[in-house]
Amino acid sequence: MPNLNDILIMLPEFYLVVAACLLLLLDAFMKSTERPMLHWISIAVLLVGIYLVIAGQPAQTVTAFGGMFVRDRVAEILKVFALLTTAIVFVYARPYLIDRKLVNGEFYTLMIFAVIGIMLLVSAGSLVTVYLGLELLSLSSYALVALNRDARLPSEAAIKYFVLGALASGMLLYGMSMVYGASGMGGTPTLDLAQLHHVTSYTTAPKLLLFGLIFMIVGIGFKLGAAPFHMWIPDVYQGAPTPVTAFIASGSKLAAFGMAYRLLDAGMGDLAHQWQLMLAVLAVLSLAIGNLVAIVQTNLKRLLAYSTISHMGYLLLGLSAASPEGYAAAMFYAICYALMSVAAFGVILALARSGFECEEISDLKGLNQKSPWLAFLMMLAMFSLAGVPPLVGFWAKVLVLESAIHANMLWLSLVGVVFAIIGLYYYLHVVKVVYFDKPAEGSVLAAKPDGSLRIVLSLNALALLALGLFWGPLLGWCRSAFGL
Amino acid sequence: MFTHLLSLLIWLPVAGAIPVLLAGSKRPNLARWLSLIVAVLTFVVSLFLLVQYQPDAGGMQLVENYLWIPSWGVHYGLAADGISVALILMTTFVSILVIVGAWEVIQDKPHQYMAAMLVLEGLLIGVFCATDALLFYALFEAILIPMFILIGIWGGPRRVYATLKFFIYTFFGSVFMLIALLYLYQKAGTFDLATLAALPLTMKEQTWIFFAFLIAFAIKVPMVPVHTWLPDAHVEAPTGGSVVLAAVMLKVGTYGFLRFILPITPDAGAHYAWLVIVLSLVAIVYIGYVALVQEDMKKLVAYSSIAHMGFVTLGIFIAFLLMRDPASVDMAKLGMQGAMIQMISHGFVSGAMFSCIGVMYDRMHTRQIKDYGGVINVMPWFGFFYVLFAMANCGLPGTSGFVGEFMVILASFSANPWIALFAAFTLIIGAAYTLWMVKRVLWGDITNPHVAEMKEINGRETFVLIAFAAAVLALGIWPQPLVHLMDTSVSHLVQQLAIHKI
Incomplete structure (x- = not known):
């Protein structure tokens, strides 16, 4: 029987489940004219969630439900930023949803359920919790992608996402079953990640364990969107409603990092010498495919x-170091990436209006003439993604490169910088369109008058600059999570 | 007196850019005046460097050192020696002239132009006084952003190509330097330049690090064969952009040689000095010939910049050769000193040349030499300045161009007369391409009817050219104060060459 203490440890998650259910009820009994209220209520729900995560943080790592759920600093930091970026996405989403008459409870409840999935995933102490969190996040995401169900492109994207996602889940589950089996050979079978850590020392089936690991890495690679498991990313990003894309590109990536960390370090830490090279290969492929294919995109x-695919390559650089420094660098990277990408999508959302998605690069022509402030924010986001100082994206890259060198993988860091040069081109291309091109004839570019969006977007993009100048505290926080 | 003089110099223009931006496109004159006030204020503050910096005491002075990132041991470390002081003063001086020069020339979004210039100024000052390698690197890269915008928005017809090439080229070089710095950080546990200078490194390590640094800084200088971005960037950049690029940004490359290659990899530097010397001579001789055939004035001056910067790299690396013989330490110092003076002198001369071309371009909207001819007939005062700067560009005694080149040639003669012979070639080729351009542009009869309509320089332009002329002549006639300012710092640099780290 779960005791009160277990529930208290999981209070933020329980609170969000209750809140999401209440939101659904509220939505059902609300008049359609009152619906926009849901927006503010949902943001408040997430902000209270952040408060609960921070306020209830125990002094040291605690576990609940017999080790199924771990509450430590890694989880805390990831949860705070997942909730924060989701709240930002809500703010950005409002005018977009109103224009397209999509304002209803489904969007908000599904998003909150997805966030609960993220929170479970990053707090997972057992293979079952990993799978549970992952499925909650994934199923909510599938539905979110198909939110605009009458349109062709989103439906297509959702089907693709679902089919590939199901396949990846299957792979992951298959891998988990092998690991579970291997743990039972020569000892008691276990799903607990902390106990799985020692399986290598006694198992009589090391090959089975290794196979399980490989299948689990496929699942992780899919969730991260690392090449060669990246196929779903472009279609889903393009097809999904932009706010949902923003969410998948930000909060969801934090979850993927959390999942990789839990499975690989907590669960399979003893096999680090095996998965290090696998991750390095994934990193190189992601860097190459992401950066090279991005060059020719017009959307x-x-x-x-x-660009996400390539950034996951950098994140993997940090993970593959398999050291606390490397994890801290990768977590810093994941957080910075979430903030950068959500800012970039924020600019798109600030410009989109009914009948105009503003998703072609050429749609941004002459933005500096029409709205210099938005152009400036877009420039900050692009230079940060490209990794040009003094923006925070640069320091994130420096950190993962350093951790790769630290792990005696100088070659990997060289691959990383070479692709940073190639990647620079397409980010500069966007800046070029925004700043150097003249507005097209009859261009309808104009900033949305939505006040909250403008303020939050400005804060979001300026945070990239501010964090670039003062990245010490965030790094210190990330490092403290790994005992540094 | 100022306790945080260097920080003030960096952040004053950067912070000053914010009100300039806020002035907006609706109030262009407010933006212009604000930016001028900020630039003049920065220059006035930078004059305090001369008061507070003690040239005879030597070493790094005006030190500011704060822990920036505790967990990584990165410092916000600033300090200046004589070379930094000279370069910072040149930066603040040129920045005023650039802002005055752009006054009514830039009609499209002048507030953004001025703000970008001010940010650029602040970042460049930061590069010249950073003592933490990572801080240096961040500033070194960050200067690309305002320059990218300057060329891209206000540049000529092929501006997008030029600015992308400029950005990617420079970025390409510097990432390898980043890897080298991270490697050094692994060994030393700090990015502090003084500590890195004392770090023992094997020859193999030094070689790799040397080449990583070399590619970063050689692109910035630029040296042959990685100079190809410069003519494009110069031709397409607006006048102000060209002036800052030639006068200040190229010096970042040679400054990097002094701060990174010399102290951190002295043995590899000595071993591969011949390579840099050969490349410098190629720049001086071959690029001189390339300049000769240019039909675009800006391109011609851009190539002449590459040739002149060849003297700076030659002067720095000839010192390595001379240090092999203990008897010629004084000569090594002379070469180094010549390189430093050439850096400052080239800043003024090339800035002045580009300003002159800008003056003509504003009237004719062409940079082709063949479109001109007989300009002296309609613009006699302008002609006076143009000839003066052209003479300085050829290295005529009495102008600043002569002093540095002469010292470098003298030093290289005692190292190897053949090197001096090739280096001295510049006196002929430099005169040839510059004077031939002057002949075709200024002298002769007016053949193009548009030239006849050109108006004499106005007060604003006269101010800019007089300021440049004063600097060029002052350095040429009485270089002693500048030599004295940098003397102990140069001695210190030369001593560093003799330290073996293996």
Whole structure:
């Protein structure tokens, strides 16, 4: 029987489940004219969630439900930023949803359920919790992609996402079953990640364990969107409603990092020498495919999709170091990436209006003439993604490169910088379109008058600059999570 | 007196850019005046460097050192020696002239132009006084952003190509330097330049690090064969952009040689000095010939910049050769000193040349030499300045161009007369391409009817050219104060060459 203490440890998650259910009820009994209220209520729900995560943080790592759920600093930091970026996405989404008459409870409840999935995933102490969190996040995401169900492109994207996602889940589950089996050979079978850590020392089936690991890495690679498991990313990014894309590109990536960390370090830490090289290969492939294919994209959302793939390559650089420094660097990277990409999508959302998605790169022509402030914010986001100082994206890259060198993988860091040069081109291309091109004839570019969006977007993009100048505290926080 | 003089110099223009931006496109004159006030204020503050910096004491002075990133041991470390002081003063001086020069020339979004210039100024000052390698690197890269915008928005017809090439080229070089710095950080546990200078490194390590640094800084200088971005960037950049690029940004490359290659990899530097010397001579001789055939004035001056910067790299690396013989330490110092003076002198001369071309371009909207001819008939005062700067560009005694080149040639003669012979070639080729351009542009009869309509320089332009002329002549006639300012710092640099780190 779960005791009160277990529930208290999981209070933020329980609170969000209750809140999401209440939101659904509220939605059902609300008049359609009152619906926009849901927006503010949902943001408040997430902000209270952040408060609960921070306020209830125990002094040291605690576990609940017999080790199924771990509450430590890694989880805390990831949860705070997942909730924060989702709240930002809500703010950005409002005018977009109103224009397209999509304002209803489904969007908000599904998003909150997805966030609960993220929170479970990053707090997972057992293979079952990993799978549970992952499925909650994934199923909510599938539905979110298909939110605009009458349109062809989103439906296509959702089907693709679902089919490939199901396949990846299957792979992951298959791998988990092998690991579970291997743990039972020569000992008691276990799903607990902390106990799985020691399986290598006694199992009589090391090959089975290794096979399980490989299948689990496929699942992780899919969730991260690392090449060669990246196929779904471009279509889903382009097809999904832009706010949903923003969410998949930000909060969801934090979850993927959390999942990789839990499975690989907590669960399979003893096999680090095995998975290090696998991750390095994934990193090189992601860097190559992401950066090279992005060059030829004309659709901004698709471009950002390939950019995601390349950024996951950098994140993997940090993970493959398999050291606390490397994890801290990768977590710093994941957080910075979430903030950068959500800012880039924020600019798209600030410009989109009914009948105009603003998702072609050429749609941004002459933005500096029409709205210099938005152009400036877009420039900050692009230079940060490209990794040009003094923006925070640069320091994130420096950190993962350093951790790769630290792990005696100088070659990997060289691959990383070479692709940073190639990647620079397409980010500069966007800046070029925004700043150097003249507005097209009859261009309808104009900033949305939505006040909250403007303020939050400005804060979001300026945070990239501010964090670039003062990245010490965030790094210190990330490092403290790994005991540094 | 100022306790945080260097920080003030960096952040004053950067912070000053914010009100300039806020002035907006609706109030262009407010933006212009604000930016001028900020630039003049920065220049006035930078004059305090001369008061507070003690040239005879030597070493790094005006030190500011704060822990920036505790967990990584990165410092916000600033300090200046004589070379930094000279370069910072040149930066603040040129920045005023650039802002005055752009006054009514830039009609499209002048507030953004001025703000970008001010940010650029602040970042460049930061590069010249950073003592933490990572801080240096961040500033070194960050200067690309305002320059990218300057060329891209206000540049000529092929501006997008030029600015992308400029950005990617420079970025390409510097990432390898980043890897080298991270490697050094692994060994030393800090990015502090003084500590890195004392770090023992094997020859193999030094070689790799040397080449990583070399590619970063050689692109910036630029040296042959990685100079190809410069003519494009110069031709397409607006006048102000060209002036800052030639006068200040190229010096970032040679400054990097002094701060990184000399102290961190002295043995590899000595081993591969011949390579840099050969490349410098190629720049001086071959690029001189390339300049000769240019039909575009800006391109001609851009190539002549590459040739002149060849003297700076030659002067720095000839010192390595001379240090092999203990008897010629004084000569090594002379070469180094010549390189430093050439850096400052080239800043003024090339800035002045580009300003002159800008003056003509504003009237004719062409940079082709063949479109001109007989300009002296309609613009006699302008002609006076143009000839003066052309003479300085050829290295005529009495102008600043002569001093540095002469010292470098003298030093290289004692190292190897053949090197001096090739280096001295510049006196002929430099005169040839510059004077031939002057002949075709200024002298002769007016053949193009548009030239006849050109108006004499106005007060604003006269101010800019007089300021440049004063600097060029002052350095040429009485270089002693500048030599004295940098003397102990140069001695210190030369001593560093003799330290073996293996």
